[in-house]
Amino acid sequence: MDSTTLKKDENVIELPVADRRATVDLVKQLKAVVDNKMFYLFDGLTVDTADALFEEMRSMEEQESLTRHFNIMRVLKIEAGTYRQEFGNLMNYSWMNIVNGKDQRAVGDAVGPVERDLALYSRKHRNHYKILLEEVRQRFCGITLQDLSFHPMLPANFYLCFWYAIEPLGLKYEERRLIMTLFHRFVMDRYGQILAAVNDRMKTLDVMAIKF
Numbered sequence: 485m486d487s488t489t490l491k492k493d494e495n496v497i498e499l500p501v502a503d504r505r506a507t508v509d510l511v512k513q514l515k516a517v518v519d520n521k522m523f524y525l526f527d528g529l530t531v532d533t534a535d536a537l538f539e540e541m542r543s544m545e546e547q548e549s550l551t552r553h554f555n556i557m558r559v560l561k562i563e564a565g566t567y568r569q570e571f572g573n574l575m576n577y578s579w580m581n582i583v584n585g586k587d588q589r590a591v592g593d594a595v596g597p598v599e600r601d602l603a604l605y606s607r608k609h610r611n612h613y614k615i616l617l618e619e620v621r622q623r624f625c626g627i628t629l630q631d632l633s634f635h636p637m638l639p640a641n642f643y644l645c646f647w648y649a650i651e652p653l654g655l656k657y658e659e660r661r662l663i664m665t666l667f668h669r670f671v672m673d674r675y676g677q678i679l680a681a682v683n684d685r686m687k688t689l690d691v692m693a694i695k696f
Contacts, residue, residue, distance in 0.1 A: 507627060508583055510689055515579050517685050518636070519572065521678045525671045526568050530560050532670040533663075552659050559653045560663070571649035578636035578645075585628045590636075591644045598661045602643040605668045609639035609675055616679055622693035623686045631696035637679055642672065 533556065560567075577590035594602055610617060617637070624635040634641075646667050650660055 504583070510627065510691070511579050511583050513689065514682055514685055515575075515636075517681050518575070518678060521674070521681060522571070522671075525674055526564070526571075529667065529670050530564055533557065533560050533666045552656075552662065555655060556659055556663055556666075559650075559655060563653050567646075567649045567653060570652065571645050574645040574648055575636060575641070578634075578641055582624060582627060582635065585630060587628075587630065587632045587634055589634050589644075590641065591648055594644060594647050596657065598647065598657075598664060601661065601664060602640065602647065605643055605664075605672065606638075606640040609672065613639075613676055613679055616676075616683060619693055620679060620683050620686070622695055623683065623691045625696060626692040626694040629694070637682055639672070639675060642675065643667070646671075 574591055581588060581590060593599055620637050621632060621635060624637075625632050643664070647660070647664060650663055653660075655663070
C-alpha cells in the first residue's frame with residue numbers, strides 16, 4: 485500500500501483510491517470464506533436443533549416448556565431466511581469497519597442474563613484459539629495499517645450478530661436465550677475451522693501480520 489493519511493479525530497485511515505479498491509477486493513474474499521462456511525453451518529443448525537429439541541420434548545410434561553421448544557423449532561425452520569440474512573447484514577458492518585479502517589465493534593452488547601452467557605462462550609474460544617486469534621488480528625492490522633482491537637473474526641462478534649439477528653423473529657427473551665445455547669453447540673463448535681480458513685486465505689493473499 486502507498487501513502488496513508490490518519491484522521492486523528494475519527495481514528496480512521498484514508499487510503500488512496502487504488503488501495504481502497506484493493507482492500508475492498510481483499511475483504512470480499514475473506515468475507516466469502518466466512519459466508520460459505522456459515523451457509524452450511526446454518527443448514528445444520530436447523531436439522532440439529534430439531535433433533536436435539538425433539539429428544540428433550542419427549543421427556544417434558546410442562547406445557548410452557550413444550551411450547552417454548554416448539555416455537556424455536558418452528559422459527560428456525562420457517563424463518564431461516566430472515567435470521568440468516570440479518571446475520572449476514574450485521575456481519576457486513578464488521579467487514580466494512582476493516583475497509584474503512586475503523587477500530588470499533590459493529591454491534592452493541594446484549595442486555596440481560598444472556599450477556600453473561602455470551603461472554604462465557606466467547607471467553608472459551610478466545611482462550612482455546614488465543615495464538616491463532618492473535619495471528620489473525622495482526623493480519624487485519626496489516627490490512628488496515630493500524631493497531632486493531634476489534635475485527636470480524638472475534639468470537640464475540642459471531643455471538644452478538646446472531647443474538648441480534650434472531651431479534652426480529654418474535655420470540656420471547658428466554659426462547660432467544662435458548663437458541664443461543666444451540667448456536668453455541670451446533671455452529672460455534674466449528675468456529676476454529678472458520679478462523680483457520682480465514683487465516684489460510686490471508687496467507688494465500690500475502691496479507692502480512694503487523695505487530696504494533
